[in-house]
Amino acid sequence: MTLVDTITNQLIHEFSKTIEMFDISPTDARLFTILYLNHQPMTLDEMSQVMGKSKTSVNTGIRTLIDLNLVKQVWKKGVRKNLYTTDKNLYQRFMQAYLGKWRNHINIQKQTIHAIQEKANHRDQGHLIENRINEMIEFHRLIEASFNKRRL
Amino acid sequence: MTLVDTITNQLIHEFSKTIEMFDISPTDARLFTILYLNHQPMTLDEMSQVMGKSKTSVNTGIRTLIDLNLVKQVWKKGVRKNLYTTDKNLYQRFMQAYLGKWRNHINIQKQTIHAIQEKANHRDQGHLIENRINEMIEFHRLIEASFNKRRL
DNA sequence: TTATACGTACAGTTTAAACTGAACAAACTT
DNA sequence: AAGTTTGTTCAGTTTAAACTGTACGTATAA
Numbered sequence: 001m002t003l004v005d006t007i008t009n010q011l012i013h014e015f016s017k018t019i020e021m022f023d024i025s026p027t028d029a030r031l032f033t034i035l036y037l038n039h040q041p042m043t044l045d046e047m048s049q050v051m052g053k054s055k056t057s058v059n060t061g062i063r064t065l066i067d068l069n070l071v072k073q074v075w076k077k078g079v080r081k082n083l084y085t086t087d088k089n090l091y092q093r094f095m096q097a098y099l100g101k102w103r104n105h106i107n108i109q110k111q112t113i114h115a116i117q118e119k120a121n122h123r124d125q126g127h128l129i130e131n132r133i134n135e136m137i138e139f140h141r142l143i144e145a146s147f148n149k150r151r152l
Numbered sequence: 153m154t155l156v157d158t159i160t161n162q163l164i165h166e167f168s169k170t171i172e173m174f175d176i177s178p179t180d181a182r183l184f185t186i187l188y189l190n191h192q193p194m195t196l197d198e199m200s201q202v203m204g205k206s207k208t209s210v211n212t213g214i215r216t217l218i219d220l221n222l223v224k225q226v227w228k229k230g231v232r233k234n235l236y237t238t239d240k241n242l243y244q245r246f247m248q249a250y251l252g253k254w255r256n257h258i259n260i261q262k263q264t265i266h267a268i269q270e271k272a273n274h275r276d277q278g279h280l281i282e283n284r285i286n287e288m289i290e291f292h293r294l295i296e297a298s299f300n301k302r303r304l
Numbered sequence: 305t306t307a308t309a310c311g312t313a314c315a316g317t318t319t320a321a322a323c324t325g326a327a328c329a330a331a332c333t334t
Numbered sequence: 335a336a337g338t339t340t341g342t343t344c345a346g347t348t349t350a351a352a353c354t355g356t357a358c359g360t361a362t363a364a
Contacts, residue, residue, distance in 0.1 A: 007268060007271060007272050007281065011268060011285065015261075015288055017257070036284070039280055044310085053353070053354090054355075055311085055312095056312080056313090056355080059311070059312065060312095060352095080309075080361090091291055095295075095298065105170065105173055109170050112166050113166060116159060116166065119159060120159050123159075128191055129159065129160060129189070132189055133163065136163070136167055138243075139242050142243045143170075143247075146247065177322090179322080179323095205323070206324050207340095207342095208341095209323055209324075212323095232331085233340065233341090234341075
């Protein structure tokens with residue numbers, strides 16, 4: 001019984017570290033893992049209790065996880081409290097959120113840097129900085145190619 | 153002149169955001185970009201001046217960048233101060249550091265979770281948690297496959 | 305309707321990270 | 335050798351993030 005708990009605690013601790021790799025804060029990662037290891041949807045009060053944090057804190061954590069599409073709210077008849085649970089097929093969810101974030105960023109930055117390049121070309125013919133701008137654009141292009149090659 | 157500077161500042165600002173995507177802190181990313189846009193190696197004092205931060209702060213920043221293999225120290229005869237510069241082919245450097253970090257983490261966590269699984273099997277036959285452990289292992293396996301498929 | 309239970313917003317506090325200046329140590333200069 | 339110059343360590347401070355408790359609004363229950 002307590003032995004099972006130590007195993008669960010270890011799992012929470014270790015798996016959270018992998019979740020953190022997806023650019024998720026340590027506490028949010030821990031919250032996610034707790035929810036994931038619980039086979040039933042959980043209420044804010046339950047999560048607050050397990051996390052040892054205030055309900056407000058858990059509330060904001062859940063909010064960010066929902067925004068990332070990693071947690072969803074579910075309803076169960078007869079239960080008034082909000083219930084939250086993790087989605088199935090973790091891998092797709094995480095990779096989708098992660099790659100989407102990268103692709104989105106690269107797209108925006110490519111445009112931004114192109115715009116700066118325009119300005120530089122107009123005013124500043126033949127300056128050294130132009131080499132760097134071209135390198136930056138190439139850098140983004142390579143990243144883009146790398147992440148687009150990947151499939152879920 | 154000042155116009156060129158605003159363009160440079162914009163470049164610093166924008167490119168830093170991409171560097172941050174590689175899990176590098178905003179100030180370290182800015183430091184790297186400043187060094188990258190400077191066509192000459194820089195001293196601590198110069199970087200301190202451009203960053204508007206203390207020399208101590210720049211020193212620690214450079215240290216972490218060197219540890220990540222993104223910056224190296226160079227020597228120039230007649231110059232006493234330490235000189236630092238960014239490496240060529242950014243893309244390879246960053247991807248190598250980044251993918252290496254992922255692969256390393258996944259390897260370690262796979263082993264750790266397997267060890268926990270052993271313990272769980274010994275003591276806790278047929279418990280629900282075992283399903284989750286298998287899912288976790290599969291999760292890591294998929295990530296590993298995804299990152300190994302990638303080439304620089 | 306009144307009363308109770310729940311989620312969220314907000315101000316204030318705690319905790320952790322980033323940063324600084326002074327002091328030290330090692331290397332160079334004279 | 336004594337005197338500078340430079341990088342680094344460390345204690346203390348500033349700044350930003352995480353967290354908490356109270357208070358408010360909304361929904362359910364009586």
